[in-house]
Amino acid sequence: MKALCWQGVNELSVERVPDPVILNAQDAIVKVKASTTCGSDLHLLGGYIPAMRAGDVIGHEFIGEIVEVGPEVNRHKPGERVVVCSVIGCGRCWACRHDQWSLCENSNPSPGITDLMWGGTTAGIFGYSHAMGGFRGSHAEYVRVPFADYNAFTIPEGVFDLDALFASDAAPTGWMGAELGGVKPGDVVAVWGCGGVGQMAARAALLLGAERVIAIDRYPERLAMTARHVGCEVIDYTTTDVAAELRERTGGRGPDVCIEAVGMEADGTGVQRVYDGIKQRLRLEQDRPIAVREAIHACRKGGSIFVLGVFSGFVDKFPLGALMNKGLTLRGAQQHGQRYIPKLLDLMAKGDLKAAYLATHTMSLDDGPKGYDMFKHKRDGCVRAVFCPWA
Amino acid sequence: MKRLVAGAVALAAAGLGAAWWAASRRRMPGAAKDPLASSRWLGITINRPPGEVAPDGHLPEPLARVDAEVRMNSAPGDRGTEIYARPRMRGEDSRTALRTALRETKSLLETGDVLRSDEEIGTTRTTLPGKVLDMALGRASEGGRL
Numbered sequence: 390m391k392a393l394c395w396q397g398v399n400e401l402s403v404e405r406v407p408d409p410v411i412l413n414a415q416d417a418i419v420k421v422k423a424s425t426t427c428g429s430d431l432h433l434l435g436g437y438i439p440a441m442r443a444g445d446v447i448g449h450e451f452i453g454e455i456v457e458v459g460p461e462v463n464r465h466k467p468g469e470r471v472v473v474c475s476v477i478g479c480g481r482c483w484a485c486r487h488d489q490w491s492l493c494e495n496s497n498p499s500p501g502i503t504d505l506m507w508g509g510t511t512a513g514i515f516g517y518s519h520a521m522g523g524f525r526g527s528h529a530e531y532v533r534v535p536f537a538d539y540n541a542f543t544i545p546e547g548v549f550d551l552d553a554l555f556a557s558d559a560a561p562t563g564w565m566g567a568e569l570g571g572v573k574p575g576d577v578v579a580v581w582g583c584g585g586v587g588q589m590a591a592r593a594a595l596l597l598g599a600e601r602v603i604a605i606d607r608y609p610e611r612l613a614m615t616a617r618h619v620g621c622e623v624i625d626y627t628t629t630d631v632a633a634e635l636r637e638r639t640g641g642r643g644p645d646v647c648i649e650a651v652g653m654e655a656d657g658t659g660v661q662r663v664y665d666g667i668k669q670r671l672r673l674e675q676d677r678p679i680a681v682r683e684a685i686h687a688c689r690k691g692g693s694i695f696v697l698g699v700f701s702g703f704v705d706k707f708p709l710g711a712l713m714n715k716g717l718t719l720r721g722a723q724q725h726g727q728r729y730i731p732k733l734l735d736l737m738a739k740g741d742l743k744a745a746y747l748a749t750h751t752m753s754l755d756d757g758p759k760g761y762d763m764f765k766h767k768r769d770g771c772v773r774a775v776f777c778p779w780a
Numbered sequence: 781m782k783r784l785v786a787g788a789v790a791l792a793a794a795g796l797g798a799a800w801w802a803a804s805r806r807r808m809p810g811a812a813k814d815p816l817a818s819s820r821w822l823g824i825t826i827n828r829p830p831g832e833v834a835p836d837g838h839l840p841e842p843l844a845r846v847d848a849e850v851r852m853n854s855a856p857g858d859r860g861t862e863i864y865a866r867p868r869m870r871g872e873d874s875r876t877a878l879r880t881a882l883r884e885t886k887s888l889l890e891t892g893d894v895l896r897s898d899e900e901i902g903t904t905r906t907t908l909p910g911k912v913l914d915m916a917l918g919r920a921s922e923g924g925r926l
Contacts, residue, residue, distance in 0.1 A: 394903060406903040412896040442913060444904035461892070481890045483827040483859055495887045498897035502917065504924030513895075519917050523899045535895055 391778065392446040392529035393757035398436035401758045406446065409525060409533035414461035417537035419473060423554050424451035424527040425748065425775045426764045427475075428584050429699040432653055433518060434761065437675070438701050440502065440520040448528030448776075449475035449515040450558040452550060455541065456531070464538040470550075471541040472734070473534050474726035475558040477513040477524065480539030491723035496535065497522040506702070511723065528757055530778045542730045545738045551745035552737045554775065555585065560733045560744055561726035562697055563589025566648040567597050568729075569720055570695035574598030579635060579644035579687065581680040583611040583623070585747045585773050586697055587650035591619045592742065594646070603638065605631055607656065610770040618746050627658060632687045643689035652698025655679040661706070668705055675702030685711050685719075696721030747773045754778040821864040822875065822926055824882045825855050828889050833861045842884040846877055880922045897921075 394404045409418055427450050432438050434447075452472045455465050465471065477496040478485045484492035493512035497503065500510040502520040513535070516526020525532060534541055544553045563586050572578055578594040580587050583606035594602045602621035606612050612623040624634055635643055653676035656662065661679055668674035684694045685708050694717060712719060736742035749772045752760055760774030814820070826833055830852060833840065843850060848865045855862045865882060867874035887894045904910065 392903065397907070397909075404903070407901050409898065410901060412898075412900060413893050415891070415893060440913065440917065442904040442910045443907045444902070446903055479887075479891045479895070481827065482886075483825070486827060495891050496895060498895055498899075499917065499920035500883065500926075501920045501923030504926065508925065510924065519899070519913070519920065523897050525898045525903065533898060536891070 390530040391754055392525070393448065393754060393776070394443075395433060395441050395445045395447050396443050399434055401434070401447075401761055403755055403757055404444070406444075406529070409531050411457060411459045412533065413535060414459040415536050415538065416459045417455050417462055417465060417534045417541060418457040419451075419453040419471065419532050419534050419541070420456045421451050421453040421527055421529060421532055421778050422470075423453075423550055423751075423775050423777050424448045424529075425554055425585075425773050426761060427558060427773075428586065428652060429517075430761070431765055432699055432701070434765065435654070437653060437669075438518050438520065440518040442519065445516070445518070445523075446525040446529050447516040448526035449517055450554065451515075451527035451532070452544065452554050452557065453532070455537075458537060462537045465541055465543070469541075470544045472544055472553045472556045472730065473515075473527075473532075474540050474542070474561070474724075474730060475515055475517075476723055476726055477515070477522070477535055478539050478727055479536050480727075485539070485727075488725055488728040489722075490725040490727045499523060514723070528754060528776055530754070539727060542734065545734055548734055548737045549745055551748045551751075551775070552743060553734065555589065555744035555747060556730050556733045556737065558724060558726065559585035559747065559773075560589045560593075560742065561729040562586045562724040563591070563650070564593040564729045564733060565722065565724050566590040566650065566695045566697040567593035567599075567646070569722065570646045570648055571693045571718070572597045572599050572646050575600050576645040577601045577639050577642075578603070578646045578648065579684070580604045580621075580648045580650060581684055582606060582650035582698065583608070583615045584650065585744075587648075588615050588619050588747065589744065590648045590650050590697060591615060591621050594648070595619070595621065596736070596741065599646075601638070603635065603644070608767055611767075611772060614746070614772065618743065631683060635687045639689070643687050643692065645689055645692050647684035647688045647692065647694045648697060649680050649684050649694065650697045651680040653677060653700045655681075655698070657683075665705070674705045676700045676704045678704040678707060682706070682708055685715075685717065688715070688717055690715045691717070693718040693720070699723075748775045750774045752776060753780055818870060818875075819866065821851075821866045822878055822882060823862060823864045824886050824926060825859055825862050826886045826889050827860040830854055830861045833863065833889060840885045840889060842881040842888065846881045847874075848878050848881075876922050879924070879926050882926060
């Protein structure tokens with residue numbers, strides 16, 4: 390079959406690889422209908438997560454049709470249209486039973502890496518390096534889905550493919566940031582990053598009752614898209630002092646909840662942009678926490694910050710003093726998608742949550758390298774490139 | 781610049797390998813050496829009650845295969861069963877085998893299976909940075925803090 394493979398730093402190519410097969414009785418094979426780029430792929434592409442081998446298939450956010458099931462798959466059968474959660478859960482360990490699916494204790498066949506790096510084993514993720522289990526990604530014609538009863542979700546009639554696609558990752562990740570960040574009716578919420586995840590987080594905050602949501606980015610087309618489709622306020626951080634603007638819009642308090650949807654390659658302005666850029670290039674700092682720092686400083690006293698952007702290791706100049714003295718709550722997680730996907734599909738079916746507009750560029754899998762180039766450099770207003778292997 | 785970045789990635793992978801080696805010796809870089817490292821109990825918590833973990837006192841198959849002392853008790857907070865084991869034979873290989881047996885026991889009891897990796901039907905090719913990475917990841921399935 391054809392698949393989009395990582396070949397080295399900033400090198401992708403479409404290759405012929407062996408078809409996936411059922412390896413465990415609870416597996417299913419899914420014929421991929423659509424698979425989208427995600428900002429977190431750029432960290433793999435850029436070599437910031439050094440557990441990739443040449444030839445690894447990337448991609449983790451997808452929908453498709455089940456074409457084969459193992460003998461112990463009970464909830465699905467061939468022919469079903471499904472969305473698959475990007476994070477793999479076994480469904481029965483303590484973490485999965487408590488809806489903390491990205492902390493699954495049985496879905497990463499290489500548990501020693503994350504155990505060593507972070508002091509605990511985390512879940513497997515499709516197409517997300519050998520640290521996350523070495524699972525093949527979804528930018529391919531077919532993909533093997535382990536523990537299919539728990540990780541594949543039938544898409545209801547009436548939900549469009551391109552809406553359901555984002556129920557795989559962007560929408561549940563955003564929803565988690567708003568819900569676990571503690572958004573309550575009447576809150577003011579600030580969201581750093583107007584990519585797919587940031588926009589879904591902003592929409593989730595509004596649906597959870599936030600009175601005002603303010604999204605921050607630097608790309609005019611993304612700010613305009615967020616204002617139009619999410620219906621929130623926006624700030625361009627290249628022309629505005631974000632902290633001052635947030636104080637002015639919140640009676641001097643700062644936002645109640647701050648959601649960071651940027652991650653380890655955060656950009657910024659001024660001295661810290663140069664400082665973090667140099668340290669990361671020299672591998673003296675793994676992640677650039679520019680948006681996290683700003684969120685901590687901007688947040689109201691006693692407020693909360695949720696980190697949705699992907700970080701892999703250590704950061705420098707972390708404002709622990711502000712965190713402690715302002716009495717802030719800081720949380721983060723890879724998405725616990727299985728907790729939210731059924732609810733999100735319902736919201737999509739009712740028309741309360743729309744995500745298809747994020748798919749600004751749809752193309753064949755053969756155009757994968759071009760799609761990532763557009764996505765990485767935000768060319769032609771690209772927010773998400775979507776690959777359709779069978780179109 | 782691409783060559784510089786590729787070199788930096790190779791260095792990062794080498795760093796991961798060094799950290800891995802250090803961990804395989806049961807000692808985190810910079811941490812004090814643990815005088816009990818070779819004799820500590822390896823513990824794991826299984827989300828099943830003790831009666832299901834060892835019915836009639838019989839240990840589950842992966843654990844029964846290894847030569848180890850085993851004890852277990854109910855985990856606090858309705859978290860299932862804590863199993864502790866340590867090999868009768870000294871040496872890191874014995875502890876590695878026991879670590880694998882504990883993980884497989886947990887997965888079998890909780891899910892009925894041990895998940896296999898897609899790496900079994902590989903799509904990758906050999907490269908120099910990949911070889912460094914292979915050294916680092918060679919024991920990824922059997923190492924770790926456990």
